[in-house]
Amino acid sequence: MHEHHSALGLAAAHSGTVSGAAAIAKLRPAQPVTLLRPHAARRAARFFVEKFPGKPMYAVKANPSPDLLQVLWEGGVTHFDVASIAEVRLVARTLPEATLCFMHPVKAEEAIAEAYFTHGVRTFSLDTVEELEKIVRATHGARDLTLCVRLRVSSDHSKLSLASKFGVEAAEAAPVLMAARQAADALGICFHVGSQAMTPAAYTQAMERVRAAIVEAGVTVDVVDVGGGFPSVYPGMEPPPLEAYFAAIHEAFESLPVSYSAELWCEPGRALCAEYASLLVRVEKRRGEELYINDGAYGALFDAAHVGWRFPTDLIRDGGSDAKDMAFSFYGPTCDDMDRMAGPFMLPADIAAGDYIEIGMLGAYGCAMRTGFNGFTAGEAVIVEDEPMASLYRGTMEQPVSSNVITL
Ligand SMILES: Cc1ncc(COP(=O)(O)O)c(C=O)c1O
Numbered sequence: 525m526h527e528h529h530s531a532l533g534l535a536a537a538h539s540g541t542v543s544g545a546a547a548i549a550k551l552r553p554a555q556p557v558t559l560l561r562p563h564a565a566r567r568a569a570r571f572f573v574e575k576f577p578g579k580p581m582y583a584v585k586a587n588p589s590p591d592l593l594q595v596l597w598e599g600g601v602t603h604f605d606v607a608s609i610a611e612v613r614l615v616a617r618t619l620p621e622a623t624l625c626f627m628h629p630v631k632a633e634e635a636i637a638e639a640y641f642t643h644g645v646r647t648f649s650l651d652t653v654e655e656l657e658k659i660v661r662a663t664h665g666a667r668d669l670t671l672c673v674r675l676r677v678s679s680d681h682s683k684l685s686l687a688s689k690f691g692v693e694a695a696e697a698a699p700v701l702m703a704a705r706q707a708a709d710a711l712g713i714c715f716h717v718g719s720q721a722m723t724p725a726a727y728t729q730a731m732e733r734v735r736a737a738i739v740e741a742g743v744t745v746d747v748v749d750v751g752g753g754f755p756s757v758y759p760g761m762e763p764p765p766l767e768a769y770f771a772a773i774h775e776a777f778e779s780l781p782v783s784y785s786a787e788l789w790c791e792p793g794r795a796l797c798a799e800y801a802s803l804l805v806r807v808e809k810r811r812g813e814e815l816y817i818n819d820g821a822y823g824a825l826f827d828a829a830h831v832g833w834r835f836p837t838d839l840i841r842d843g844g845s846d847a848k849d850m851a852f853s854f855y856g857p858t859c860d861d862m863d864r865m866a867g868p869f870m871l872p873a874d875i876a877a878g879d880y881i882e883i884g885m886l887g888a889y890g891c892a893m894r895t896g897f898n899g900f901t902a903g904e905a906v907i908v909e910d911e912p913m914a915s916l917y918r919g920t921m922e923q924p925v926s927s928n929v930i931t932l
Pocket of ligand 1: 605719
């Protein structure tokens with residue numbers, strides 16, 4: 525792990541971790557600094573491992589940092605949803621004992637072959653008979669597979685739709701389900717309700733489509749994988765407790781016509797890592813209600829720019845501010861007009877160039893989306909000990925639990 529930012533002098537100033545954003549802002553970093561909270565990711569992992577009524581696997585795309593993968597493993601996550609051969613190699617290298625599931629429904633045949641023969645991947649998803657044929661060819665007709673047929677379900681309850689690109693309609697799924705059943709030892713059904721699902725009803729409604737598909741095809745199903753979509757908490761988006769999602773999923777699963785020994789899986793991305801990272805940025809210029817900051821749409825703020833996502837913000841200034849909060853928008857550091865985050869981001873009215881801002885909840889689809897466009901690359905990453913700016917898990921996991929790591 526990057527424990528210190530050598531350029532910031534943190535190694536000299538602190539042994540191990542630092543308390544929070546204020547300690548780093550004192551060093552006046554000229555580049556954005558990523559603040560990592562492994563304790564928050566570990567807590568999220570333990571929450572899912574202990575409370576989800578089945579097997580959680582981490583959707584690596586949300587944040588592929590090897591440090592994070594290690595933290596989740598230590599928190600008890602043993603299964604990982606990978607969507608590209610690069611993710612397969614990354615997780616195989618980082619966590620050689622992990623179980624990988626290749627859950628992208630459209631894969632290169634070469635990727636399937638490498639995943640199967642080199643990395644021991646046995647679970648693949650698909651949504652057409654053509655993809656099934658690819659998997660059969662690439663694995664030389666292997667039977668020791670779990671093939672998960674992806675159903676199309678509604679994204680109506682989610683903030684980011686995943687309803688268009690993948691998935692076979694329940695009414696048309698029978699031929700795919702029957703062919704997959706015959707091709708492999710184990711058959712699964714998976715779906716994705718869209719990211720940041722704001723109500724458990726998203727899952728119960730999707731489970732009704734699973735039921736319809738099973739009844740229509742008359743197949744025995746060994747795995748039901750409810751995918752990702754579990755929410756985190758952001759300004760203006762406060763979901764019900766995750767336990768309510770788990771209870772609804774459990775109840776729906778129990779009533780499905782699946783084999784007695786059928787397994788329930790899920791693929792959380794956002795919910796496991798949103799709290800893992802925040803960002804400390806500097807205001808380089810103020811123009812009225814617009815703040816020019818040193819990270820943006822091509823950095824960790826892709827969602828803030830492109831889907832209008834709002835993230836929590838805090839002024840980090842010695843002595844704070846007595847001014848009332850007002851609404852600001854942000855411009856990022858590149859020369860591109862599109863490098864704009866509309867917000868509104870609530871910050872004290874006297875904020876000025878030279879001030880620092882902590883932007884929270886960027887562990888999922890924030891750090892992972894960063895590019896080096898226009899020469900503005902990532903600054904350093906520092907581990908901090910304080911709580912994330914918002915949390916769905918705070919106070920939920922006080923009891924120590926077992927992990928995958930055995931201390932001798
Ligand atoms: C197949 C699959 N599983 C899981 C996820 C993770 O979703 P989320 O971050 O909403 O939990 C995604 C996200 O795109 C996905 O495509």
